[in-house]
Amino acid sequence: MSSPAFKHRRLKRKLREVMAPLDRAGVVTQYDRRGRPIPAWRWAWLFENWKGYRRVARTEVGDAVVTTIWDGLDHDLFDSRPRIFETAVKRPTKGYDIIGRWPDEATALLGHEATVNEVKAQLRWEDYERA
16 A cells, blocks of 8 residues: 555656646746746646645625635736636526636735625625515
8 A cells, every 4th residue: 555645746746747748838837826937737736636725715605605716827818917816706596706816815815805795795785675
């Protein structure tokens, strides 16, 4: 039976092999939570194996769930700073909506709080309309 450390080393080696062509081609640039470029294998490792690394904030508001995560990929190619965090709202009746993408963790937390407040206001408005 293999030790967990051996399995992790083997997985890292496999990720390096699989993701190396992306790094060489420069197709996508991946970033860590501090906004520093990292190799594709490292991004894949953090993204899949460290769920706590990905989550920045999670707030339940009524039936909605507001989440802010580190994505590590730049979704805004026209901005000078990579937007590597995203805030989304999931509601049973309306599905999953991405609300905003952010360049750093501090801004992501501010965006998360603003989204939570917006969802609370929407719930109050919906309650008012039902009354």
